[in-house]
Amino acid sequence: xxxxxxxxxxxxxxxxxxxxxxQRREQAVLPLLWEFPGGRVEEGExxxxxxxxxxxxxxxxxxxxxxxxxxxxxxxxxxxVALALYAATLDESQPLRALRxxxxxxxxxxxxxxxxxxxxxxxxxxxxxxxxx
Numbered sequence: 001x002x003x004x005x006x007x008x009x010x011x012x013x014x015x016x017x018x019x020x021x022x023q024r025r026e027q028a029v030l031p032l033l034w035e036f037p038g039g040r041v042e043e044g045e046x047x048x049x050x051x052x053x054x055x056x057x058x059x060x061x062x063x064x065x066x067x068x069x070x071x072x073x074x075x076x077x078x079x080x081v082a083l084a085l086y087a088a089t090l091d092e093s094q095p096l097r098a099l100r101x102x103x104x105x106x107x108x109x110x111x112x113x114x115x116x117x118x119x120x121x122x123x124x125x126x127x128x129x130x131x132x133x
Contacts, residue, residue, distance in 0.1 A: 003080040005073075009051040010038035010121075011088035012069060018106035020090075021115060022059060025102045032102065034115040036085070037061075047084050055088070058100040062091040074120035081120050 013020040013036075022037045024030055039054035041047055048065040055061040066087035074081050090096070098104055107115065 003075060003078070005080045005082055007041040007047075007082045007084070008038060008120075009041055009047045009054070009084050009086060010036040011051055011055060011063065011065070011086055012036055013063075013088050013090055015090075015092075015106060018108050020096075021105055021107055022098075022101040023103040023105075025100070030118050032116075033118050034105075035118060035121050037101070037104070048086065051086055051088065055090075059104055060094065060097040060099055062094050063088045064091075072120065076119070083120050 011020070020037060021034045023034050024032055026032060037055055037059055038051055039058065041050040045053075047068075051065050052063055055063045066089065069085040069087055071082065071084045074083065096104060105115075
């Protein structure tokens with residue numbers, strides 16, 4: 001079966017041993033799950049540009065996008081997500097605001113299990129924790 005592929009980018013933002021995660025809104029696909037901040041790449045858009053735009057639109061963040069940390073494909077029912085993960089730093093002079101997310105939190109990696117994540121993000125967390133499945 002041919003799946004529609006959706007290209008998604010996400011940021012790994014670490015500050016003082018904690019990682020930034022955002023909660024999807026109630027009306028979103030996979031509602032109320034937590035994820036690393038980011039979103040869809042639009043047609044003709046570079047990953048880094050898309051990630052900077054998504055961080056501004058979702059949490060009012062000004063970000064510097066760093067190196068690509070990895071890429072993973074995950075099939076959901078009816079579509080596939082191609083997730084590219086990038087290191088990023090945020091301008092700390094600009095306070096974050098939940099604009100197009102329900103909430104955001106700074107959490108330590110050992111706290112990830114307290115927050116339900118989409119399946120595609122499990123790989124990301126495993127990479128951060130050094131777990132091989």
